[in-house]
Amino acid sequence: MERDVKIYRDSNGVTHIDAKNRVDVYYAMGYAHAFDRGMQMLLMRILGYGRLSECLDDSDASLAIDIFFRKMGWHKNIKACMDRMSDFEKDVLTAYCDGVNERFKVKIPWEYKLMGYSPEPWEPADIFIIARMVAYLTLSQSQDEMERLFVEMVKNGVPENLLHELFPGILGGMDIDLIKKVSTGENPIVPSLLWKLGLPRMMASNNWVISGKKTASGHPILANDPHLEINRLPNVWYEVAARVGDRFVLGASMPGTPAFLIGRNPEVAWGVTYAFIDSVDSWIEECRDGKYRVKDEWKEFEVRKEVIRRKKKPDVEVSFHENRHGVLDGDPAKDGFYLATKWSAGESGVKTFRSLLKLWDVHTVKETMDILGQVESFWNFVLADASGNIGFQMSGLVPKRRDGVSGFVPLPGWDEDNDWQGMEDYKNLPSEYNPEKGYFVTANHDLNEYGKVNPINMPMGIYRAERISSMLEKGKNFTVSDVFDMHFDVYSTQAERFMKILRPLLPGTKQGRILRSWDSGYDINSKGAFLFEEFYKGLYLDVFGANGPGEGVIDFLSSESGVFVDFYGNFDAILLSEDSAWFAGRTRDEVFAAAAVKYLDITPRPWGKDHRILFKNILFDGKLPRFFGFDKGPYSLPGGRATIHQGQIYRSANRNTSFFPSYRIVTDFSESVIYTTIAGGPSDRRFSCWYSSDLKNWMTGNYKKVEAEPEASLPEL
Numbered sequence: 198m199e200r201d202v203k204i205y206r207d208s209n210g211v212t213h214i215d216a217k218n219r220v221d222v223y224y225a226m227g228y229a230h231a232f233d234r235g236m237q238m239l240l241m242r243i244l245g246y247g248r249l250s251e252c253l254d255d256s257d258a259s260l261a262i263d264i265f266f267r268k269m270g271w272h273k274n275i276k277a278c279m280d281r282m283s284d285f286e287k288d289v290l291t292a293y294c295d296g297v298n299e300r301f302k303v304k305i306p307w308e309y310k311l312m313g314y315s316p317e318p319w320e321p322a323d324i325f326i327i328a329r330m331v332a333y334l335t336l337s338q339s340q341d342e343m344e345r346l347f348v349e350m351v352k353n354g355v356p357e358n359l360l361h362e363l364f365p366g367i368l369g370g371m372d373i374d375l376i377k378k379v380s381t382g383e384n385p386i387v388p389s390l391l392w393k394l395g396l397p398r399m400m401a402s403n404n405w406v407i408s409g410k411k412t413a414s415g416h417p418i419l420a421n422d423p424h425l426e427i428n429r430l431p432n433v434w435y436e437v438a439a440r441v442g443d444r445f446v447l448g449a450s451m452p453g454t455p456a457f458l459i460g461r462n463p464e465v466a467w468g469v470t471y472a473f474i475d476s477v478d479s480w481i482e483e484c485r486d487g488k489y490r491v492k493d494e495w496k497e498f499e500v501r502k503e504v505i506r507r508k509k510k511p512d513v514e515v516s517f518h519e520n521r522h523g524v525l526d527g528d529p530a531k532d533g534f535y536l537a538t539k540w541s542a543g544e545s546g547v548k549t550f551r552s553l554l555k556l557w558d559v560h561t562v563k564e565t566m567d568i569l570g571q572v573e574s575f576w577n578f579v580l581a582d583a584s585g586n587i588g589f590q591m592s593g594l595v596p597k598r599r600d601g602v603s604g605f606v607p608l609p610g611w612d613e614d615n616d617w618q619g620m621e622d623y624k625n626l627p628s629e630y631n632p633e634k635g636y637f638v639t640a641n642h643d644l645n646e647y648g649k650v651n652p653i654n655m656p657m658g659i660y661r662a663e664r665i666s667s668m669l670e671k672g673k674n675f676t677v678s679d680v681f682d683m684h685f686d687v688y689s690t691q692a693e694r695f696m697k698i699l700r701p702l703l704p705g706t707k708q709g710r711i712l713r714s715w716d717s718g719y720d721i722n723s724k725g726a727f728l729f730e731e732f733y734k735g736l737y738l739d740v741f742g743a744n745g746p747g748e749g750v751i752d753f754l755s756s757e758s759g760v761f762v763d764f765y766g767n768f769d770a771i772l773l774s775e776d777s778a779w780f781a782g783r784t785r786d787e788v789f790a791a792a793a794v795k796y797l798d799i800t801p802r803p804w805g806k807d808h809r810i811l812f813k814n815i816l817f818d819g820k821l822p823r824f825f826g827f828d829k830g831p832y833s834l835p836g837g838r839a840t841i842h843q844g845q846i847y848r849s850a851n852r853n854t855s856f857f858p859s860y861r862i863v864t865d866f867s868e869s870v871i872y873t874t875i876a877g878g879p880s881d882r883r884f885s886c887w888y889s890s891d892l893k894n895w896m897t898g899n900y901k902k903v904e905a906e907p908e909a910s911l912p913e914l
Contacts, residue, residue, distance in 0.1 A: 200216075200221045200224050200225070200292075201216065201217045201221060202214060202215065202216040202217075202221045202222070202224065202225040203215040203216075203913060204225050204228060204229055204913055204914045205910045205911060205912065205913045205914065206879075206887075206910065206911040206912075206914070207438070207903070207907040207909065207910055207911070208907070208909045208910070208911065209890070209891070209901045209903075210878060210879045210880075210886075210887040210890050210891075210911075211436045211437070211438060211879065211901075211903050212229045212233070212435075212436065212437050212438070212879065212914070213437075213438045213439075213440070213907065213910065214226065214229070214437060214438070214439040214440065215440050215441075216439070216440070216441050217441065218441060219289070219441060219554075219557060220285075220288050220289055220292045221292065222439045222441060223289045223292045223293045223296070223455040224292040224293065224295055224296040225296060225439075226293060226296065226437060226439070226450065226455055227292070227293035227294060227295065227296025227297040227298075227299075227300075227319070227455065228296035228297065228299055228300050228914070229296075229435075229437065229914060230296075230297065230435060230450070230452040230453065231296065231297040231298075231299075231300035231301055231319075232300050232914050233431075233435065233452075233879050233880045233881065233882070233885075233887070234431060234435055234452035234880070234881050235300065235301065235304075235305065235306045235881070236306040236308055236309070236815075236816060236881045236882075237431055237452050237453075237815065237881050238297070238319075238327075238452045238453045239305075239306065239309060239314075239316050240815065240816060241327050241330065241452075241453050242316075242319075242323050242326065242327065242453065243314075244262065244266060244330075245266060245271065245323075245326040245327060245329075245330050246266065246272060246326060247262075247263040247264070247265070247266035247267040247503070247505065248263065248505075248506075249262050249263050250263050250505055250506065250507040250508065250510075250513075251263075251505070251506040251507060251508065252312075252314045252508075253312050253314060253508075254508070255507040255508040255509055255510045260505065260507065260513060263505045264505070264515055267503040267505065267515060267517070268517055268524055269329075269333070269543070270501065270517070270519075270524065270543070271325070271326055271329045271330070271543065272322065272326060273501075273544075274544045275321075275322045275325045275326075275546075276322075277544075278325060278544070278546050278547050279321060279322075281547050282547055282550075282551075283551075285554075286547075286550060286551060286554065287321075289455060289554060290321040290324060290455070290550075291321065293324065293455040294318070294319045294320055294321060294323075294324075297319035298318045298319050301316060301318075301319070306881075306882075308816055308817075313508075323453065324453065324454055324455065324550075325546045327451075327453035327454055328454050328545075328546055328549065328550070328574075329542070329543070329545065329546065331451060331454070331574075332542055332545070332573075332574035332575070333540060333542070333543075336471050336575065337474075337476050337477050337540055337542070337575065338477075339763050339764075340473075340475050340476065340477050340655060341477040341479075341538060341540075343655055343763070343764055344477070344479060344605055344606075344607070345381065345479075347360075347364065347605065347606070348376055348379060348381060348479075348536070348607065349381065351373055351376045351377060352376065352377055352379070352381070356778075357371075357373060358778050359778055359779055362771060362777060362778055362779065363767055363768070363771060363779075364605065364655075364767065365770075366603075366654075367603040367605040367606070367654040367655070368603075368605065368606055369601040369602045369603060369606065370601065370602040370606050370608050370615070371606045372609070375481060375534070375609065376481070376606075376607065378533070378534045379481055379534045379535065379536060379607070380527055380531075380533045380534060380535055381526065381536065401424040401470075401471070401640075401641050401657060401661075401763075401843055401856055402421070402422065402423040402424050402469070402470035402471060402640070402641065403420075403421070403422050403424070403470065403638075403639070403640045403661055403662075403665060403841060403843075403858075404419075404420060404421040404422075404468035404469065404470050404577070404578075404579045404638075404639055404640075405419075405420050405468075405579060405636060405637065405638040405639070405665055405669065406418070406419045406420075406468070406579040406580065406581050406587045406588075406589075406636065406637055407419075407420075407587070407635065407636045407669060407675050407680075408585070408587050408631070408635040408636060409585050409866075410635045411635045411636060411669070411672070411673050411674070411675055412674065412675045412676070412865065413674040413675065413676045414676070414865050414866075414867035415867070416583075416585065416865055416866035416867040417466075417581035417582070417585060417586075417587050417865075417866050418581070418675060418676075418677060418680060418863065418864070418865045418866075419461075419466040419467075419468055419579060419580070419581045419587075419863070419864050420468065420680045420683070420684070420861075420862070420863045421459055421468030421469065421470075421579075421860075421861070421862050422684055422858035422859075422860065422861045422862075423459070423469070423470065423858070423859055423860055424843045424856045424857060424858055424859065425856065425857075425859040426854050426855050426856065426859075427810065427812070427855055427856075427857040427858075427859050427876040427877075428810040428811060428812050428813060428830075428854065428855045429812065429813060429814075429815050430812050430813065430814050430815065430827070430828070430829065430877050430881070430888065430889060431815070431877050431878070431879075431880065431881040431888075432859060432860070432875050432876050432877035432878070433451060433859055433860075434449040434450070434451065434459075434859060434860045434875060435449065435450050435451065435452050435879065436448070436449055436450075436873065436875065436879065436903065437449075437450050437457070438903055438904070438905055438907075439457075440905045440906070441557075443463075444462065444463065444557060444558075445462060445463060445869075445905035446460055446461070446462050446556065446557060447460050447461055447462075447870070447871045447903050447904070447905060448460015448461060448862070448871065449860055449862070449873075456550070456553040456554075457553065457556060458553070459860070459862060460556075460862070460871065461864050461871060462556065462557060462558075462559065463583070463869060464559070464560045464561070464582055464583045464584075465556070465559045465560065465561065465562065465565050465580065465581070465582045465583075466580065466581045466582075466864050466866070466871075467556065467565065467569065467578050467579070467580050468578070468579050468580075468862065469576045469577065469578055470576065470577045470639045470640065470641055471575065471576065471577070471641060472575045472576055472577045472591050472592070472593060472639075472641075472644070472652070472653070473575075473641055473653050473655065473656045473657060474575040474591075474593045474595055474652040474653055475603065475604040475605065475652065475653065475654050475655065476540060476541040476542060476575055476593060476594065476595065476596070477538060477539070477540050477541075477604075478522075478538070478539060478596065478598075478604045478607075478617070479522075479523075479536040479537065479538045479539075479607040480522040480523075480536070480537050480538075480607060480608055480609070480610035480615065481534050481535070481536060481607050481608065481609050481610055482520070482522065482525060482529075482534065482535050482536070482537050482610040482611075483533075483534055483609075483610075483611060484525075484527070484529035484531075484532060484533060484534070484535055485529075485532050486530070486532070487529045487530045488529065489520060489525075489529060489537075489610065489611075490610075490611040491610075491611055491613065492611060492612075492613070496520070498518035498519060498520055498525065498529060499518070499519045499520065500516055500517070500518055500519075501516070501517045501519060502514060502515070502516050502517075503515050503516075503517070519537075520537060520610075521616065522537035522538070522539055522610050522616075523537050523538045523539030523540070523543075524537065524538060524539075525537045526538065536607055537610060541593075541594040541595070541596050541617075541620065542573050542574050542575070542593070542594050545573035545574060545594065546573070548571050548572065548573050549572045549573045549574060551571075552568050552569055552571050552572050553572070555568050556568070560582070561582050561584065561586060562580045562581065562582045562586040562587060562588040562630065562631075563586065563588070563630065565578075565580050565582075565588075565590075566578075566580065566588050566590040566628060566630065569590050569592055570590050570591070570592050570623040570624065570626065570628070571592070571623055572592035572593070573592070573593065573594050574592070574593060574594075575591075575592065575593035576591070576592050576593065577589065577590075577591055577639035577641075577644065578590045578591075578592065579637055579638075579639060581864075581866060582866070583866050585866075586630070586631055587631060587632070587636070587637060588628070588629060588630045588631065588637070589627070589628055589629045589632075589637045589639065589644075589647065590626075590628045591626040591627045591628060591644065591647075591648065591652070592623065592626065593623075593626070593652065594620045595620060595621040595626065595650065595652040596617040596618075596619075596620060596621075597617060597618040597619050597620060597621055598617065598618070599614055599615060599618070602615070603651075603654040604654065605654050605655065621650050621652070625648060625649040625650045626648050626650065626652060627644045627645060627646070627647035627648030627652075628647060628648065629647050634670070635669075636666075636669040636670075638662050638665045638666050638669070639662065640657070640659075640661035640662035640665065641656060641657040641661075642656050642657060642658065642659045642661075642662040642766075643656040643659070644656075655764055655767070656766060657763060657764070657765070657766055658691065658765055658766030658769060658839060659766065660689065660690045660691040660839035660840075661839060661840070661841055661843065663690050664686065664688060664689075664690050664839075664840070664841055665683065665841055667690075668683060668686070676865075677863050677864075677865050677872055677900075680863045681861075681863065681872075681898055681900055682898075683841060684841065684842060684858065684861050684863075684898070685835075685841075685842050685898050686840065686841040686842055687718050687719040687720055687835045687836050687837070687840045687841075687842050687844075688716075688717055688718050688719075688840060688841075689717050689718070689719060689837055689839045689840050690717075690839065691769065691837075691838070691839035692715075692717040692726075692729055692837070692839070693717045694773055695729070695733065695772075695773070696712075696715065696717060696729070698773070698785065698786070698789055699712070699732070699789050699793065700712075700713055702786060702789050702790040702793060703793055703797075704793060704794060704797070706797070706798075707801070708728055708797040708798070708799070708801055709793070709797065711724050711725055711728060711801055712725050712728045712729060712732075712797070715728075715729065719804060719835055719836050719837040719840050719842075719844060720804065720805075720835050721803060721804055721805025721808065721833045721834070721835050722803045722804070722805065723803065723804045724801040724802060724803055724804070726804040726837065727801060727802055727803065727804045727806075727807070728797060728799075728801055730804075730837070731796050731797065731799060732792055732793055732796050732797055734796070735792045735795060735796030736772060736788070736789070736792045736796075737768065737772075739788065739791070739792050739795075740771065740772060740779050740780065740788060741768065741771075741779065765838060765839075804835070805833030805834070805835070806833070808833060808834060808835075808844065808846060809830070809831040809832060809833050809834070809846075810830060810831055810832055810834055810846060810855055810857075811828055811829070811830045811831040812828060812829040812830050812832075812876075812877070812889070812892070813827075813828045814827035814828060814883065815881075825883075826883060827883050829889050829892060832896060834857060834896070836857065838856075842857075842858060843856055843857060843858065844856075844857055845857075857876065858876070859875070859876050860873065860874070860875050860876070861873060861874045861875075861895075861900070863900065869904065869905065870902050870903060870904040871902075871903045871904075872900040872901070872902055872903075873900060873901060873903055874891060874894050874895040874898070874899070874900050874901065875891045875895060876891075876892060876895045877889055877891065877892055877895075878890035878891050878892065879891075
């Protein structure tokens with residue numbers, strides 16, 4: 198089919214698409230994604246289908262990763278999803294795939310040729326797979342990991358009063374004696390192994406919207422900075438400016454999917470953060486002779502067999518046992534109690550895709566709230582429109598559970614009263630329209646107060662939201678430049694709270710004097726930030742290591758996992774409380790003072806000395822010599838876990854990983870443009886001038902302007 202499209206770059210390398218109709222826009226988007234991010238797309242697809250051992254690497258680690266993805270079973274119901282789509286929606290999917298395949302006919306990434314992999318044509322099913330990966334991995338998955346940690350804490354004998362203090366109000370239905378009987382076994386893969394193979398860790402983000410009452414232009418300003426793993430090239434995001442007649446959409450897409458996830462059209466802008474909704478539940482199944490119990494009956498599992506092919510090794514057949522509660526974590530042939538786990542969005546995609554396509558034509562915040570509320574995955578959207586309205590809408594398939602339970606605690610599977618009772622109406626999820634205060638902020642914190650239901654039981658800490666809200670409350674006449682500055686703010690209200698307690702208790706040493714005068718800022722030259730973090734990590738070890746899973750486990754969780762990266766709010770509530778059973782009979786001042794003496798006896802050094810990131814190519818992961826130019830850096834970067842400019846670096850799978858602002862976008866409705874920076878560049882081709890073309894701007898805060906009709910453009914792709 199002949200497509201009437203023009204694909205070109207502006208002077209910053211951003212891809213522009215001019216087309217006669219919407220379907221052709223998505224054809225061009227597919228072509229551009231494959232042109233600039235073909236290596237990234239194909240790697241995501243290989244992983245999503247559990248074909249790493251077959252296509253690229255047949256090591257035992259790769260086999261474990263394949264088993265993980267096969268267990269998810271995301272490929273099972275895609276035909277049924279396609280059957281529910283309209284002709285237009287199917288045309289868009291087909292056009293996108295046609296664009297991808299048109300490019301791959303011309304050229305596939307040379308890296309795959311070296312590995313002997315010839316990719317199959319891109320198909321609509323691949324879009325569903327990648328969309329589900331993006332919605333689950335490290336996002337909904339983090340909730341599952343935290344619930345598994347809770348089970349391990351119970352099995353390790355953490356007293357009930359300590360559990361209730363650490364997880365207040367969400368342990369309804371807990372049966373400690375039953376949970377202790379659960380055989381958790383070994384997960385087929387340590388989740389951190391996934392990120393070693395190029396998958397992005399996605400977790401924290403900020404977005405906020407400011408009413409024209411508080412801006413210099415008199416029009417709303419919207420800002421967004423999703424915090425993902427940034428020490429990877431290429432970046433997760435791919436910028437596109439698309440135009441059909443007088444309609445345009447400017448913003449960020451994700452290669453492999455035909456959608457604008459962040460951006461604006463002429464009348465409406467939208468920004469997104471993860472909502473921390475509990476969408477993953479586990480049930481305890483009693484198993485005998487390969488069967489599971491429902492009341493007094495024993496029923497057969499559905500057994501799904503998957504064959505994993507390996508390049509130079511024998512094929513491996515794996516079996517997954519499934520029931521209405523999901524996939525069993527264990528072998529039911531061995532009598533015992535096991536967990537079965539289900540994700541509410543595991544068969545999602547149709548409504549999400551439909552909603553995102555409608556963003557071309559929305560004109561008001563109110564109608565956009567209704568459309569984005571129907572997205573099946575779990576997001577906080579902030580919105581602004583050209584008429585001056587602002588709003589917030591949460592989305593996601595939130596399970597209805599019986600009274601008194603939150604979804605955090607695994608419940609007996611043989612009692613049908615514990616089953617999900619459908620999904621909550623999105624109209625009952627948290628939302629807000631034209632708030633009186635003149636702004637709205639989301640930063641992965643608890644937003645339950647804005648809804649009729651409470652979908653969140655394990656949010657992140659409130660610190661980033663607290664800092665942004667404070668700045669917006671006190672300020673007025675905001676400009677886009679003011680918002681740029683906010684994006685780079687490194688003041689920590691978390692540190693401020695801890696320092697109020699710690700400052701009077703500090704020893705009269707050099708380290709104590711530095712920390713006593715610290716301004717709670719995480720700039721790269723701050724020695725106070727370095728010392729505070731050493732104290733803070735030590736405090737975790739002393740309090741939770743002594744009474745919880747053990748010091749070794751806490752040390753691992755804090756240094757080699759993302760548990761404390763994601764859920765530090767619950768742990769901080771203990772540490773900041775005046776009195777806690779976790780203090781084991783000591784006062785809080787005694788706990789803090791002892792940790793200060795124990796962990797501050799170190800040589801102070803600037804925060805940026807260790808807070809450094811090397812941007813590695815996602816496929817080669819630092820294995821090639823540095824002079825080849827696939828990796829960039831290392832660079833010292835500012836920020837901490839609780840600053841607006843989030844900056845977290847930790848070890849995972851024997852490598853450094855990170856949470857930083859991966860993409861920044863600001864738009865003021867006094868003009869039809871967006872201002873952006875991205876941690877990388879448009880292309881995943883090492884020898885392209887666009888491989889890391891925006892990286893310096895990202896580090897220095899130099900935002901580029903993206904508009905529908907740029908004054909200057911470069912030759913067509």
